[in-house]
Amino acid sequence: MTSSQELPKPAQGDIYTFGGRLTVTNAAANIFVVYNRRPTETTSTPPSGLSLDFVMGNVYLIDATFISPFAEGTARSGNLVKGLGLQSEGCHFGDTSIETVYDDIVCVVTNQPGADCNIGTVAGNVVTVCNMGCRQESSPPKNIKISTVVGFELEEPPVVSGGGFLQNFCNMAVVTLLVQALLCLGLGVSIIYTVSYIIYNIFFHPLRNFPGPLVMRATRIGYCYKLVTGTLSFDMLDIHQKYGDVVRIAPDELAFSDAGAWKVIFGHKISGNNATGITSSATFEKSDSFYRPIPGLPRDIITALGPQHAALRRQMAHGFSDRALREQQPIIMKYVDLFIQRLKDQATGEAPASPFLSNAKSPPGGPVNIMLWFNYCTFDVIGDLAFGEPFGCLENCDYHPWVRTIFQMIKVGVAFQTANHYSFLRRIITTALSTKSMHQRREEHRQMTIQKVLRRIELGKQGPRSDLVEGLLKKKDEWNMTIDELEGNSSILIIAGSETTATLLSGLTYMLLKNPDKMKKLVDEVRGTFQKEEEIDLTSVTKLPFMLACIEEGLRMYPPVPTGLPRVVPEGGATISGHFIPENTIVAIHQWATYHNESNFKNPTKFHPERFLGDIEYATDRREALQPFHLGPRNCLGRNLANVEMRIVLARLIWNFDLVLADDSQDWLEKQKIYILWAKGPLNVYLKPVKRDLKA
Structure with missing residues (x-):
């Protein structure tokens, strides 16, 4: 592949570039980008650029200079990515622009991957390996700018050239896969718990027979949303008009609009038959989640209980x-x-x-x-x-x-x-x-x-x-x-x-x-x-x-x-x-x-x-x-x-x-x-x- 060739859109297989301008709008594939430190003295290839829009795979940004197996051209490249066909000229001095990547980005670089590397949203992890193959001290790349990362941002320590690169690269891949697996496991457990919680609240909760909006019976999210947006009191009128005088507005909360409820809830004592037919008489205490939103504060005339109040x-x-x-x-x-x-x-x-x-x-x-x-x-x-x-x-x-x-x-x-x-x-x-x-x-x-x-x-x-x-x-x-x-x-x-x-x-x-x-x-x-x-x-x-x-x-x-x-x-x-x-x-x-x-x-x-x-x-x-x-x-x-x-x-x-x-x-x-x-x-x-x- 010569530097003047362009790749089809969208690409269906793995994509690699080592020179020339690469522009991909949609790619359901992995993309390998190999940067050289600078063009050779015998070439007049102008600075190249990389522009990727939506990538449904991994993106590897690799600096080949002094890094085995890339440092010596095509003959040695098969150790990592077979058939890259590396040339001495590269796109190291070109700008890199990546809009959205739905998986990981792996940057294997010395100091700078290009003139500028601007990356938009990464729905995965970003892993950067610095100072590859360079025995002198160098700083991590400063011109890689990423706006949003959904996963983790990891920076690997410096390694030496040769086989160390491959070992570190493999270790890095294992860590990335492990993190992704743990995230998926945690997400799965959370989904199972949430679904079970919702099913319980709707079908098995002691308040399951009281009417109310489904989203408010299932979780407190609906109640909290209305509260923080300042519409709860107004929405309550619509809810009462639709469902009646007694409505369920959260998994564990009921609202009443019946005049007789005042004396029972707020009166000096209540009298009524409990589930066993025994008459109960007690005071309804205030809900701490409402009256004491900040725990630890001293109780006052509003929040004090029983004899203290x-x-x-x-x-x-x-x-x-x-x-x-x-x-x-x-x-x-x-x-x-x-x-x-x-x-x-x-x-x-x-x-x-x-x-x-x-x-x-x-x-x-x-x-x-x-x-x-x-x-x-x-x-x-x-x-x-x-x-x-x-x-x-x-x-x-x-x-x-x-x-x-x-x-x-x-x-x-x-x-x-x-x-x-x-x-x-x-x-x-x-x-x-x-x-x-x-x-x-x-x-x-x-x-x-x-x-x-x-x-x-x-x-x-x-x-x-x-x-x-x-x-x-x-x-x-x-x-x-x-x-x-x-x-x-x-x-x-x-x-x-x-x-x-x-x-x-x-x-x-x-x-x-x-x-x-x-x-x-x-x-x-x-x-x-x-x-x-x-x-x-x-x-x-x-x-x-x-x-x-x-x-x-x-x-x-x-x-x-x-x-x-x-x-x-x-x-x-x-x-x-x-x-x-x-x-x-x-x-x-x-x-x-x-x-x-x-x-x-x-x-x-x-x-x-x-x-x-x-x-x-x-x-x-x-x-x-x-x-x-x-x-x-x-x-x-x-x-x-x-x-x-x-x-x-x-x-x-x-x-x-x-x-x-x-x-x-x-x-x-x-x-x-x-x-x-x-x-x-x-x-x-x-x-x-x-x-x-x-x-x-």
């Missing part, structure tokens, strides 16, 4: 009592006053500039992201009630770094919740998040919280305070609580007592603006009830029935925690919604899906506060299905505080401003996803301060 709740309940709320009213009103003043500044373009917000100073009459301001207000209120000092969000017109970190970590928590179901994912995510910057951010957040807790402890030495952590601090020494335990419980109070309240206010504002007739009724009620703004307080707002109904309807249509909060069926099993559920089954009620299910509420997608005011049209609504604060021994501890904040903030907002929804927020709700909590975008509204006759 009861003790923590008793001490913390003092700060949420009616008496405590009355004493806390001046603190709440102080930040609501600042909230209203900042909105007036925004409406006239007079707000102080923020270093983090390029448009912090709104133009006069321009839209305002009201969602941010609800968060600023609720975080400052809860910060003062928990730590004795605000976060300064309203003062600075921006999030405090502590608050900003909380929002950034929500999706991280979802990733860990998913990883808890697959150990290999947990290792990957843990490794990915174990960067220096992530460690630094977490430590900075922890230290900020600890410093706030320590300042609150010092503040308590001046006298008792009617705030949210006073009861906990009184037991600090008796219970030997560490600073990390205090920090954990304080952080939970901040998150649960701020973001959820701001979420409801944002969603309710949006729905009122999308339903102008309801907004008008609310405006008429608020402005017709009070003669002056100072009359709006925690007592007077309870006398606004339509506003209270709007809040209830807002909680139904836009629950602050829209997903399901899973529990575990206790030992002996339990009967839920007429079905016996085996022990250790995870059970949940997904709130958004339950509240939008026609089996519970008529016209569920319609914002109609009158359904909570005795409207006969909605007499068939199952209002007991609406439990946004949950019930039982683990219901929301901050329910009273949340209600006070929502009522006062909403009434003051309606009293002071006429609101119009901006064009870019008309589809605000439709663009959202859910990662345990709502992933909200800007809610832009136009604020027009209400002008009143001061003489009236």
Whole structure:
């Protein structure tokens, strides 16, 4: 074969080249490429190149210079590849371009296989043998660039010329075949295990008779995918509508939308007949895979079990009592006053500039992201009630770094919740998040919280305070609580007592603006009830029935925690919604899906506060299905505080401003996803301060 000859496409046998340009588009064969160090002085052969597209075989790139059996031409070549017909000129100086190889690539080279060797995807192993036959020291080739290798990348040590090459080449081939065999064996075992696991879950699992999507009954992959993509809560509505009130959404998990399931799962105790007919009575504990996505952290008011939770709740309940709320009213009103003043500044373009917000100073009459301001207000209120000092969000017109970190970590928590179901994912995510910057951010957040807790402890030495952590601090020494335990419980109070309240206010504002007739009724009620703004307080707002109904309807249509909060069926099993559920089954009620299910509420997608005011049209609504604060021994501890904040903030907002929804927020709700909590975008509204006759 001369250097001018070309090979057919596609080639059906082994292909070799020792000179000239070789271009192969599709090859169902092995390809041998022999490079010489340089052309001889007597030849004028120009630099050659190699271009391979798809190769369904092995590719051998061999540098023949000084390497037996290639160094002396055709006569000696048969020792490895019979009939290569080597010539002195080669393609060593040509560029090598290989697109995709579906098997191994073996590079047997001295220093450089060519001017450039660019290799795309290798669906096998890449083995490089360097310094072949050259007794002087040399470096591995630096111009072999490979984008993707599915198998292993192996680099063999230097060997000497002659028979050593053949021995090393054979050893290398054995190693490569062994690795491939082990990979195939592992793949086979994995396939057998996966198929067996799926068959068991579908046909033999104790929950096999409960309906649900096949992919979710077979594995947790479907559930996890919906969770990490933020669509699980929305998809749950479709699943319930198709399969009924009790559905299987994972091999070991059931979801309920029946109103009666609330008391059984979340009540103080459950009573029902187990499989043997014996009555069982126990508490459904929280699922650690959901509530403790990062193992090893101290248990807090959310994750504590049994007696530990009861003790923590008793001490913390003092700060949420009616008496405590009355004493806390001046603190709440102080930040609501600042909230209203900042909105007036925004409406006239007079707000102080923020270093983090390029448009912090709104133009006069321009839209305002009201969602941010609800968060600023609720975080400052809860910060003062928990730590004795605000976060300064309203003062600075921006999030405090502590608050900003909380929002950034929500999706991280979802990733860990998913990883808890697959150990290999947990290792990957843990490794990915174990960067220096992530460690630094977490430590900075922890230290900020600890410093706030320590300042609150010092503040308590001046006298008792009617705030949210006073009861906990009184037991600090008796219970030997560490600073990390205090920090954990304080952080939970901040998150649960701020973001959820701001979420409801944002969603309710949006729905009122999308339903102008309801907004008008609310405006008429608020402005017709009070003669002056100072009359709006925690007592007077309870006398606004339509506003209270709007809040209830807002909680139904836009629950602050829209997903399901899973529990575990206790030992002996339990009967839920007429079905016996085996022990250790995870059970949940997904709130958004339950509240939008026609089996519970008529016209569920319609914002109609009158359904909570005795409207006969909605007499068939199952209002007991609406439990946004949950019930039982683990219901929301901050329910009273949340209600006070929502009522006062909403009434003051309606009293002071006429609101119009901006064009870019008309589809605000439709663009959202859910990662345990709502992933909200800007809610832009136009604020027009209400002008009143001061003489009236």
